[in-house]
Amino acid sequence: GAVVSQHPSWVICKSGTSVKIECRSLDFQATTMFWYRQFPKQSLMLMATSNEGSKATYEQGVEKDKFLINHASLTLSTLTVTSAHPEDSSFYICSARRWPRNQPQHFGDGTRLSIL
Amino acid sequence: GESVGLHLPTLSVQEGDNSIINCAYSNSASDYFIWYKQESGKGPQFIIDIRSNMDKRQGQRVTVLLNKTVKHLSLQIAATQPGDSAVYFCAENIERTNFGNEKLTFGTGTRLTIIP
Numbered sequence: 001g002a003v004v005s006q007h008p009s010w011v012i013c014k015s016g017t018s019v020k021i022e023c024r025s026l027d028f029q030a031t032t033m034f035w036y037r038q039f040p041k042q043s044l045m046l047m048a049t050s051n052e053g054s055k056a057t058y059e060q061g062v063e064k065d066k067f068l069i070n071h072a073s074l075t076l077s078t079l080t081v082t083s084a085h086p087e088d089s090s091f092y093i094c095s096a097r098r099w100p101r102n103q104p105q106h107f108g109d110g111t112r113l114s115i116l
Numbered sequence: 117g118e119s120v121g122l123h124l125p126t127l128s129v130q131e132g133d134n135s136i137i138n139c140a141y142s143n144s145a146s147d148y149f150i151w152y153k154q155e156s157g158k159g160p161q162f163i164i165d166i167r168s169n170m171d172k173r174q175g176q177r178v179t180v181l182l183n184k185t186v187k188h189l190s191l192q193i194a195a196t197q198p199g200d201s202a203v204y205f206c207a208e209n210i211e212r213t214n215f216g217n218e219k220l221t222f223g224t225g226t227r228l229t230i231i232p
Binding site for chain 1: 147148150152157158159160161162165167205209211215216217218219220221222223224225
């Protein structure tokens with residue numbers, strides 16, 4: 001199997017709060033994890049690529065200081081949305097991939113983030 | 117630039133019939149393609165993948181066809197069931213040597229509705 005767990009599923013918080021989202025590969029080791037953002041009725045947009053033990057690579061237009069990514073182990077990556085504002089409200093989804101490359105990414109069930 | 121697009125945003129199929137979902141891609145250098153199914157409020161679920169050295173691959177009730185000449189990808193679902201109702205995304209995996217990693221680019225998605 002290739003199960004990816006994402007937690008929490010829902011977060012509602014006040015503007016200015018920082019929110020941490022966890023992504024875990026439960027039954028395999030993931031050297032690389034990815035973070036996506038999805039707006040309603042739209043496709044997934046890659047935000048950043050997270051490699052275990054190294055700094056994340058961010059896509060153009062994604063603020064590194066706003067979206068902090070840590071990939072401390074082969075089974076866990078975290079995304080922290082710092083000082084969240086209403087425009088950060090979205091569906092955040094992580095994925096994980098086994099080594100080597102050119103294998104399917106397996107996705108978590110996403111985190112619905114609502115900033116009031 | 118890269119883009120992956122779908123010809124039809126919605127598709128309705130009678131239960132038991134076969135369905136075909138189409139996808140066009142623009143990057144001829146892409147060598148790996150994946151189809152995902154996304155149900156409401158969940159993350160994408162891997163269905164089937166295909167590498168560029170193949171033109172057809174079959175799974176359980178699903179077949180993916182790849183035509184590199186016209187840069188076209190299709191997903192065939194046989195004997196559709198109500199549980200097949202979802203949004204289907206094709207995704208194109210692109211190696212990025214300047215980034216040192218790959219990027220999965222998703223199409224816009226097709227909503228498949230199975231009519232009982």
